[in-house]
Amino acid sequence: MNRLVLCACLLAGVAANLVENNATPPKIVDATFLQKQVDLLSLYFHINEPLQEPKLKAIAQSWSLTNNIDKYSNVTAIKLYSNLIDYGMLLPRSVPFLILDPSHQFEAVTLFNVLQSSKDYQTFYNTAVHLRDIVNEGLFVYVMAAATVHHPETQGIIVPPLYEVFPSYYHNAEVMNIAHRVNTHGKRLVDHYPQTYTWEDNMVIRWNTTVWPYLSNSDISTFYYSQDYALNTLYYNNHLTSPFWLSSQNGPLMKYNRGEYFWFFNKQLTNRYYFERLSNGLSEIPEIGSDFVEEGFASGLVYQNGIPFPVRPDELRIDQPKYSELLEKIKTCERRIRDAIELGYVVSGSGEKINLRTPEAINVLGNIIEGNVDSPNIDFYGSLINTWKSLLGNSIIQGHVFHKQHIPLLIPAAIENYQTCMRDPAFYMIWKRALNFFTLWSSYLPSHTDEILSVPTVVIKKVESDKLVTYFENKYLNVTNALYLNERESKVVEDEISVLVQQPQLTNKIFTVRVHVNSDVAKKVVVRFFLAPKYDSNGYEIPLHLNTENVFQLDQFVYQLPVGEHVIKRESTGNMYTIDQWYSSYEVYLKALNALQGKGQFVIDTKQFFVGYPRRLMLPKGRVGGMPFNLFVHISDYVAPETPYGQGVNPEQTFGIGTGARRMTAYPLGFPFDRPLRQYQVETLTNFYVHDVLIHHKPTPEIVVPQ
Template structure:
């Protein structure tokens, strides 16, 4: 039996002991961090920094082909630049082929720059001449993959591009403040938090003005800036178009990871649904009207509104009978493509093999089969045949997003599903990826089921589990909106315009938990903790075998068991798959300047320099009277991950993407819930595992602050 695991949906980070926080004193690194941050400031307008203006005017790709390790990449980009790129000010989406090819070409130009100086000069040139969305995306992907920018912290995307994270009334209020009140010292209400010397805007979620469907009551989860930032950064580290010869993801088990990330997103969403009285994520049929409408409440920087999908949308009629232009616009055929690609995927799973583009047969029910299937469904460069099995998710996003068909390739109106920053806002996202996860389950149903012996750890017994009282609440979160408004050169230089959003976000009280384990000898073990439902929305008990896909990986760590009794104590800040709120753009920049000037220090947090699910969403909301969930703990023998044999953990601040360093052990993703178990009692009768029932209580923040004891 083969074992391969990566951590949960949240960033797949390794142990904190292996990747501690790093206090950076290296001047070269600090200067690079400062220079990179400046590239992200007010990205929707030309940069006014004097060195940026000079470099943009003097640097010429045409005269510097030999500055790139692959000169042909620079020549190609110069050709398409002269031919005509997506103009500045136009909407960019990675899910439009013409846009994506320009972004890939720019990424390669960045990635193959011979040294940091060339990379930086190229980035500054592109900052002034290339479409803002293309530049932002290609630059971000290049930074997290280039060896000489390893460790550089990307600023929060919701502060770089607030338009995709805050409703249009928030952005409009920021515009109004800039126009009406700039020049006055502090507008009324501007000093509500600490010593902030700017204007604060209260931000609501969609549904504040228009609510199309009851499921919009979950908008505090689906539209959370941290959750959507997590999904964006995950796709920056693992773009669906990157791999193969350009970048080696072999050690990361990229295809299998693709499945597990989406399965975990759906499981976490389902836990939140239960707290709000909703049940299973809906399924849909392409021939039946799509029930769940969506009103994004977002607008693009150029003023274009995000498309809206009505309730009971007729997908087949929308693309066939409503005057869409066909011609060479392949997205008009999305309705046909999604059904063709899904049929081919089903046939491959049922037959048990796929064919490469050259006609070579690949067995799906082999050691690497799940990884092959994941690459195939994602349609990444490691897919056996990207053309035949197709980019299902690309066409499904066009179809379900109800986006308008473009008049030409440069005038597009993408839906929320057609941006990583906004995908999770739309309920259709979860309904579509439920279909994807069920295809994987169709595959896994043919794998051998786990037996009691597969789960058993001889000589180890989990005697008890204890959790503190679990309480959630909403608290205020502040986010800088300054990049949403346009500034003059003087305003940019002195950072005079300060405006921010204040929004309620879910959080939880800190808590600890203990796991009591008996071991007959000293040995290395690995501990997994899952959180899942115990009852459905009607209060009916869930059989674990039926319910296993609804468990979220809560914690996962290596532990040295001693002979006899072991008391493993953990707290809510030790689950390394979760990330604290990102440092704001302004504070990040000030920390770097302070470290360069000797007036402070800059610390690279192992989570913040990578990516992760928001720690504040560690628990589902629960209810006032307490919603009952259950934890599952299993202790297993530690099996080192084979792909880390040549990896030097001490050399890096955090796991290097593509290295496999984020693997904690060598078990399957989601073990032991990754495969069916025919007899439910196997879970309960395994001595090295334990079920613990706990209620999650929801309280008002004022009640939390006023109380010193238990909440009743």
């Protein structure tokens, strides 16, 4: 008994040292919030079909933008969008929507301004219901999600994950074809076909049986990363929180250091992809040549209307006349950005010189490379990333067909959509090229000094970790929302069947890292874990100053360090920026509806982070016999961030996205690897430790994974 009490006290002591930034207790929401949640989720139900509920139909028919113009703060947007409707100048329904296209973007931004200017929730809701069957489905979902994230009256409302709203962005054509067949046949022929089976009340499609046409893709061995449904949705969600067309001064959520975050976020994803290439014995991420692109890509995806995504063939020649305009634009953008970095300043639209020789200038450089509206001179420096996407998507042959001689009808490639761009290996080629600009910029900054890097009173004695193991497990994704309702279903506004797709996904066993430290004084510190490959694709050990470009930040947390010997224990589930799984929209709807009817409670989970990284992808696949990686551990003094955590926002509902209120410290993102770090700089650091680890992959015999 005494031993149990002692163990409990020790565990409590360890937990007490951890400074939880996201320790806001779960909140039981009221009826007003519940009604909003039910209302807004209903609008995504079978988005490709008209509204089914009589109540919603009545609102849609009775509401008028112009008759209620006093209920909006942006009168110009209301008049403009009303004119687009009256003159039939909206993007038609059932055709692909592309936010990168200027015409599509104009309509989307105008609609966002309409919703955002709603003076109260009821106006916001009535407007959305009214426009739901008028606006293009893809454009409506995009704007609706962005407006929900940013409007002050909808903070905390759970936006359904896009893989449930538009499953066709996440599953190949055969999967969707089988799903429609199952929807027609019902359960009577499910067991007749080898691709399907029945599981409880669900009909399940075996994804593994549908990938044989795509096994020739060079990236098939890394599909579990590049095609991961949660990772691609994360990229889409991240864009919605800070879209390139939305100013940092627009809306309640300020886009705090958006350029810096743009760099850090994409560097993290690119480096993780590099880890998977190494895990599968592939070469370095290929360079984009000046005349051709070696790796092609066939996504196998089709749009909801049956149009296939464009294909990029292997060794695509980009020095053809039809690509000359885009290629020249890219060369001009890159030359101007490189010149600005080497000169040490950029020129704003008004002719002002903006210094690039400061650490804070990474925000300026990030805005320029993204080409967002906060770029100091977007007309001059362009939109580099998006222009590359337009070129390598190979969809330029489209774009000569117009609706009403004004609205272009397009067939965007996977790389051009935020929800599918990570599937294409060219995405990482583009980012490898773009990250070189940040590396060039950082080379002009002074190296981190010993005073910044060191904490003389802290000594890391050793680092230990559990065995790092990855494996595949099947996940089940619901595709029912893409299947058309039959006559009976449309009357009751409810699906009679549920169709799931069984797909193998990489995951890892929960692990703990133990950092043995000795501290001369009690102090609050920041502990950071980074992962980097020990060897490159040719088997050569990567020196520290080069590996700076490859690090992936595993975790960062604030810790109250006591005096003397101490062991910092950190479990992999503790990372506040990661999530296990977004809630299913079906589950959220039922829970909210039941709570609204007095059947249970609906609790806001603060760990359901809208832009949370999938926890199961913290580790790369590794290899069966173990793959060597370096685990870097760095402890720094705690420096309070400019915006205290949670200030100006309600952490229970807004999560502080884009405000800076989720920044743990004032240090730059990725510190101390935000600048090249050389071996001589860390040799004498007592608060920096390099721990060699092996990442083991454990095959799962019953799960067949394409190789």
